[in-house]
Amino acid sequence: MALFDAWCNFDETKDKRKRLWRLTEREGAREDIQAELADAMRSHYDRLERIAKDVDRLGYAAAAKILKAVLPQGAKARSGDLGEILATELVEGKTRFTVPIRRLRYKDGREMALRGDDFIGVGFDDDDRLWLLKGESKSRQRLGKTTITEARTALNRHHGRCTPDSLLFVANRLLESDDAGDQELGRSIRDEVGLEALRPNRIDHMFFTLSGNGAPQALIDDWSGTSTDRNHYVVNLQVEDHGEFVEAMFDEVAQLGDD
Template sequence: MRHGWSIGGCVGLYEWWCKATKKGDKRKYYWIYVERNGGRNEIRADLVKTIRSHYDRLERIAEDVKRLGYKGAAQILSAKLPQTAESRSGDLGEILAVELVEEEVDLRVPVCRLRYKDGRNVVMRGDDFIGVGYKGADKRLWLLKGEAKSNKVLSKKTVTSAREVLNRDNGRCTPASLLFVADRLLESNDRHDNLLGRSLRDEGDMKSLCADCIDHMLFTVSGNGPHASLKEDLDAVGTNCNHYVVKSTS
């Protein structure tokens, strides 16, 4: 199992759960994940643990169990979990997208936004997820701006809407979202997190990062197969940065 900076703490969640078909050309990546027969049973326990961890730290949940018992701890956690179908679907899409980034893209998603929601059924504003890290021989700061969509049936309208969000702010991470991540890292007790937070805070102010160091990911999860609009969307984008279009079917 993977721990450390990982939010969910699971290695190979998608590897065990889904069969992947990956295509890539000139900085454009089209990935399709289809649930394996029996795959959900293979990862059920890890998936439940991962979902919990996106709403609260696992060690904090364990402390609640020790002090209050399972019933008391469950009541505390349930107060954070969304109750409406729409909110649950939206949160799940974001959780699965974050786990995919850390498993397949080799970037950190160091802050779990769902722990900071104003209300359990409230949709948070800003970028759905931001991946961060350092790449290249010169260890340049690298970002990934992500948009997650979870629908019973994926449509062209949903894909178009997601791309519009990714293109906002000239394709850069929303300043408020970037500063939110930076501030959380600066509050960490880890020196490396602090340094990364400082870099992100400077980027939020100066916007000095080259466009080719800001990747985009459009992540979708739905019950229907890959919609033609996904491939059309990917074909239409440029190659100034890495573009990931992901379709997950369950």
């Protein structure tokens, strides 16, 4: 994805079906991608065309007030949301999967974390058969072993399959769409809940981390210890001034401006 290509250095280590990705910011690159990232963040909370209509009807100040009503204000909620957003953007930029539903649009409280799998990617093989990606994201100033263990436990639950409630959430949102392709995909995902037809090697896992420290040894050990019965992605995006970065990005998102 142009965002990450312009922003980060990318280091990859491979071991059979496992990939360890370490991303670090290029010096001075954040300023170049800040506006693009802010726009991507807005799209996870609302449709950009809907925000644009608010601007047309009400002006920038009122449209910004509407957007701010759904943005989290607490540092913890903001950090968690940004981790999920960046994970989703990375999935769509660096893998063959798409993430068809922007979960943050459906939060029932802006400070509340959504339950279930953090993100679900959808892809197809060469024979047009369904393939899924189950993902967990963690965002911390300092990433440590306890957080890593929690995420791996979540990925392994339900025998490594996407949890039924998470799949149904995605499927039902797609079935509500007016687009025939979305409806067909929603039906396929809903069928998977009932049939569990996908073999384990057709359900990839991704563990995404955003942190102030680089990938700690515990994360590398986690990657080394994962099985080879499916594709695994373990990712660390290091942003040294993690807390300041999160705060600055949400301030940028809330400012629609008039230029």
